[in-house]
Amino acid sequence: MKGTNIGEFEELVLLTVAALMDEAYSVAVCDELSTHTGRTVKLGVVHAVLNRLEEKGLVKSQLGEATRARGGKRKRFYQLTIPGKNALVNAKEMRDQLWDRIPSLAWKNL
Amino acid sequence: MKEQRHHHPPAWAQRFVAWYCRPRLAEDLLGDLNEYFERNVQNLGPGRAKLIYIIDAIKFFRSYTVRKPEFFHPFIKPIMIGNYLKTSSRNVMRNKLFSFINIVGLAISMSVGLLLIAFLNDIYSYDRFNGKGERVYRITNVHTKGRAQGKYPSTSVKTGRLIREEVTGVEHVSILRDDFSGDAVVGENVLPLKGFWAETSLFEMLSLEIKEGNPHTALRAPYSLVLTESAAEKLFGHQPALGKAVRFDSVDYQVTGIVEDVPFFSHIDFEALVSFSTLESRNSGDPDFESWDNMWSNYVYLRLSEDADKGAVQTQLDALAKNENLSEEDTEIRLELLPLYDIVVSEDLRRSEGLRYISPHVPPQLLWIVGSLALVVILSACFNYTNLSLARAMRRFKEVGLRKAIGAGKNQVWQQFLAEAIMVSLAALLLSFVLFLLLRPQLINMAPEMQRLVKLDLNAKLIVIFLLFSILVGVIAGFLPALFFSKVSAMDALRNVSSVKVFRHLPIRRVLVVVQYTFTLIFITATAIGYVQYKNILEFDLGFNTENILNIKMQGNDPEVFLKELREMPEVSELSRSLIVTSIGNAWGGFMRYGESTDSVLVMTNHVDENYLALHGYELIAGGNFQARPATQAAVSEVIVNEQVLKRFNIANQDPERAIGEEVTFSNVQGFGRKMTIVGVMKDFHYGKVDNLIEPTALMFWTPGSPAVVNAKIQSDNIQETMAKVEAAWKKIDPIHPLDAKFFDEDIEEAYSEFSVMIKIIGFLSLLAISIASMGLFGMVVFATETRIKEIGIRKVMGASSENLVYLLSRDFLILLSISAGLALPVTYFFFEKVVLVNFPYHEPIRLLELSAGLVVVLGIAFLMIGSQTINAARSNPAKVLKSE
Structure with a gap:
């Protein structure tokens, strides 16, 4: 079913959007991801992912106020939706369950 | 900080994004790009920032950002187009005058366009019936002798032979030779046919279908003849023609094949083909026939094989020509390939006079x-x-x-x-x-x-x-x-x-x-x-009189009998004979020398009889008409020259009176180095067309056996009746060929058509x-x-x-x-x-x-x-x- 499964990068973007709260627009998401993951994240990729997430209904967006920066263009702010929150929670739960299945004994042998 | 304010992303890239991007996404996308740009200006400088902006603008061209073309909008379009049509037609109706001007004006001008399109369509459909035509080429000979260079569509027999033997990458070679024509005689039936000497491979080359006979051997044996379907029907009616004999000039040829009629849109046209081997057997031993510079009446077509490279073939041709040029003194010949499809629309090529190979030609x-x-x-x-x-x-x-x-x-x-x-x-x-x-x-x-x-x-x-x-x-x-x-x-x-x-x-x-x-x-x-x-050109004073002169081409008949017929007609006041009709572009000539000088000059000539000068009103400055009446060209010893001849050779210090009696040496096809005496000097007249300068010109005596044009001065109130009489007289001496007679003024008009x-x-x-x-x-x-x-x-x-x-x-x-x-x-x-x-x-x-x-x-x-x-x-x-x- 569409929207229940999300890819790794999609999850990262979703988490960042959630973390940035009211300041989540594409450039900010991009910067945040770059600092936290340490990889160079291209704006084009983030833009495409945000667009896809919105299509899936995991985020919603609205245009902000016009400012003099950015050539007078408005920012598009993203917000997590309920399905988006569910998808994140699902993903985390799924991982936690898998984590829990690993006996601590096994770790030591690696 | 203030400085950076002056930098802006390239405007065209912004417009590009705004153009392709969906309106919903465009604004924040442009904003994002702008933000990055400003950041890059600070970090990397304005130049690189602009470059990155442009690259990003192009990179954002993705399926999800690009707007759907509005043209295919399924529902609104038909309605709107209907609306456009309605308002437009109302508008056309409302402004009758303007609509009339527009429609009529466009219609008139477009009819010209339509004619031109139809014309181009026809011109560019020439030879396209040929299945493998894009691989067929004709050899163009670029002939350089001294300083004079000319491009000819014709080449030598040797070229064709050498290509066949030595050049790789060529599938077929076909030699075609001009100057085959004559009256085909079958029993009582006589029909003038135009055709070529050709080889069997021609059919392959032009993709013409052989209806009867063996397509591979039809033109192999000497004295073989292939007729087109319509020619065969004209000669033999509905009886089978294959295997029958057809007589040309007292030689019998056997019909070995019937080929389909040549399509209208073909650059060459013929009714009959005679085997090239006939010529080979006739001319065996004649060194001139196969010489490298005898390039005036043969055409070589070749078809490259499918994987052949045109450039490689051209290189081989260059090498071949270079090798052959070694044996020539001051003549250099280069061979070029002219694609079959370009023959009709191509640069002007020269052609030697009197050939039948006339392909339709339109200069670009x-x-x-x-x-x-x-x-x-x-x-x-x-x-x-x-x-x-x-x-x-x-x-x-x-x-x-x-x-x-x-x-x-x-x-x-x-x-x-x-x-x-x-x-x-x-x-x-x-x-x-x-x-x-x-x-x-x-x-x-x-x-x-x-x-x-x-x-x-x-x-x-x-x-x-x-x-x-x-x-x-x-x-x-x-x-x-x-x-x-x-x-x-x-x-x-x-x-x-x-x-x-x-x-x-x-x-x-x-x-x-x-x-x-x-x-x-x-x-x-x-x-x-x-x-x-x-x-002005039509009424140009050529230096002689052209009024009411009817020029009748004898087409190989003896003019004597015909002259007798014409003399009996009261409308004909004067008669003369000449070799060609001058001043309309025809030319005949030879080389003249004077005295001890080796300076040999091309002099244009016409052979005329004793009545010619008077009939045309030529003005003699000195001397008089021909006295002798030689019977053969070799015996001709008198010449009448124009002022230019005196000037060119400086004969008698250009004094016409004293030039009479001077001797010149004249050479042409009929004889080499004949001594001739100047018996008259005429005023300069226009031998060529009016776009030529007046050149040295000479008149000599016409002798029986030469081709002839009869010039008849007509004085008649009823031209049609007179022409009917002339035609009746013609029919008596030549029932086969139609009368070919034109008034001089018509000839001139045609020459400048x-x-x-x-x-x-x-x-x-x-x-x-x-x-x-x-x-x-x-x-x-x-x-x-x-x-x-x-x-x-x-x-x-x-x-x-x-x-x-x-x-x-x-x-x-x-x-x-x-x-x-x-x-x-x-x-x-x-x-x-x-x-x-x-x-x-x-x-x-x-x-x-x-x-x-x-x-x-x-x-x-x-x-x-x-x-x-x-x-x-x-x-x-x-x-x-x-x-x-």
Whole structure:
């Protein structure tokens, strides 16, 4: 079913959007991801992912106020939706369950 | 910080993104890019920032950002197109005068376009029936001897042989030789046939189907003959022809094959082919037949194999030619490949005289000239549409405003006006198609060459091209109006701002009128000058008399019997014989030497009998007519020369009287180094056409056995009756060949027929151009007076006189016309003086009369139209005009 499964990068973007709260627009998401993951994240990729997430209904967006920066263009702010929150929670739960299945004994042998 | 403010991302990249991006996404995308850009300016500098911006702008071109093309919008489009059609047709109906001008103007000009398209279609369908034609080439010989270089379509037999033996990558080689013709005799049946000496591979080369006989061996054995189907039917009726004998010139040939008729659109045409091996067996041992520089009457065709490289073949040909050139002293021959499909439309190639191999040929320059002339006429009609649409802007202004106010985009307005223009041009297409059908026979029958060249038949492909052409014309015509209307802002349109104000500073309309009239004037002036010069050529004093002289070609018959018949006719006052008819481009000549000098000069000659000089009224300066009556060319010992001969050799210090009795040595095909005595000196006359300078020329005695033209001076009130008598006399001596007789003046006219064709075409186009431009001007004047009718009313009330008003209204147009005249006349004058007439050393100067004739006509028509409208307006009663205000 569409929207229940999300890819790794999609999850990262979703988490960042959630973390940035009211300041989540594409450039900010991009910067945040770059600092936290340490990889160079291209704006084009983030833009495409945000667009896809919105299509899936995991985020919603609205245009902000016009400012003099950015050539007078408005920012598009993203917000997590309920399905988006569910998808994140699902993903985390799924991982936690898998984590829990690993006996601590096994770790030591690696 | 302030400094960075000055840097902006490249504007075109921004527009590019805004253009392709979905409107919903565009704003924040542009914003993001901008933010990155500003960041990059600080970090990396403005140059790299701009580069990155451009790269990013292109990288964002993705499936999710790109807007869907609106054209395919499923639901709204048909409705809107229906609406466009409805408003457009209402608009066409409402403005009957303007619509009439537009449709008729476009139709007239488009009919020219249609003719040209049909013509090009025919020209470019030549030889395309050939299945593997794109691999077939004809050898072009570039012959350099001394300083003279010439390109010939013909080459030597040796070339063909060598290519067949040595060049790799060639599938087939076929040698074709000219100068086979004659009367085919089968029993009682005699039929003149034209044909070639050829090899069997020719059928493969031209993809002609052999209907009967063996396609591989038909032309292998000597004295084999292949007839086309229609030739076989003419000779043998419905009886089988294969295996029968046909006699040419007392030699029997056996029919070994019947081939399908050569299609109309083939560059070579024949009725019969005779095996090339016949010639080989006849000429075996003749070194000249196979020599490398005997390249005057053979044609070599070759087909490359599928994987062959043209460049590689050319390299081999170069090497081959280089090797052969070693054995020649001052002659150098280069071989070139001319693709089969380019034979008809290609540069001019020389041809040696008297060959039957005449392929239809259209120089590309001619296509360019006629094409650009037609384009000018079509553009002129498009300008009319553009001008009148812009002039009428006021009426459509409100409509566009309203459309925009209720949500029409720029694009939709643009489409609407384009659709309207296309609709008008499609309507014009219907009319122009009728014109096309009417003009087609005129064009084809304009010259005999045209009848051979094109058919201008219609087919489905042509109709589709016509439709596309008409749509293109519509787009060109409607482009500018559509652009202007789409830029109208709804605010302006609805705020009751006069459109006159909006469009006042639009120079484009004036520019269009000036361009239109400049070209019209150039056309019409060129026609006038060309016509006068052409008439001068026809009436040119050639130095002898051409009136009422009938030239009858003997076509191989002995003229004596025929002369006897003609002498009995009372209408024939004088008779003479000559070898050729001069002054119409025919030439015959030999080399003359004088005294001890080794200086050998090409002298043009004609062989004539003792009555020739008197009949044509040649003026003798010194000496007299021929005294001796030699029976063979070898015995000819008397020569009459022109002044140029004396001048060239400086015979007797150029004194004609003392030149009589001097001896010259003359060599031509009939004899080498014959001594001849000058018995007469005649005044210079024009031996060649009037575009040649007068060269040294000599007359010699005509002897029996040579080809002959009988010149008959006719004095008759009823030419038709006389011609019938001549024809009856001809039938008595030659029942097979039709009479070939023409009056000298007709011959001259025919010799310059290319000029008359050119003048007819340009004259016709100038007629069209002038009518289209006049219609356009008329429309503009009507519009101008209509919009200023109230102003005129007020001026009248204030006391302006009619003359004042006429001047006021026509001033603008007169200024435009004077600018056009100022441009057009000098251009035409210099074009003729510097480009055209330099080729005619004896031309008359261009007179003011023909230079200004066109201007007078165009101005006259313009005055008539401007005058009639402005006088009408000036006479209008101000009370009526201002009543409603």
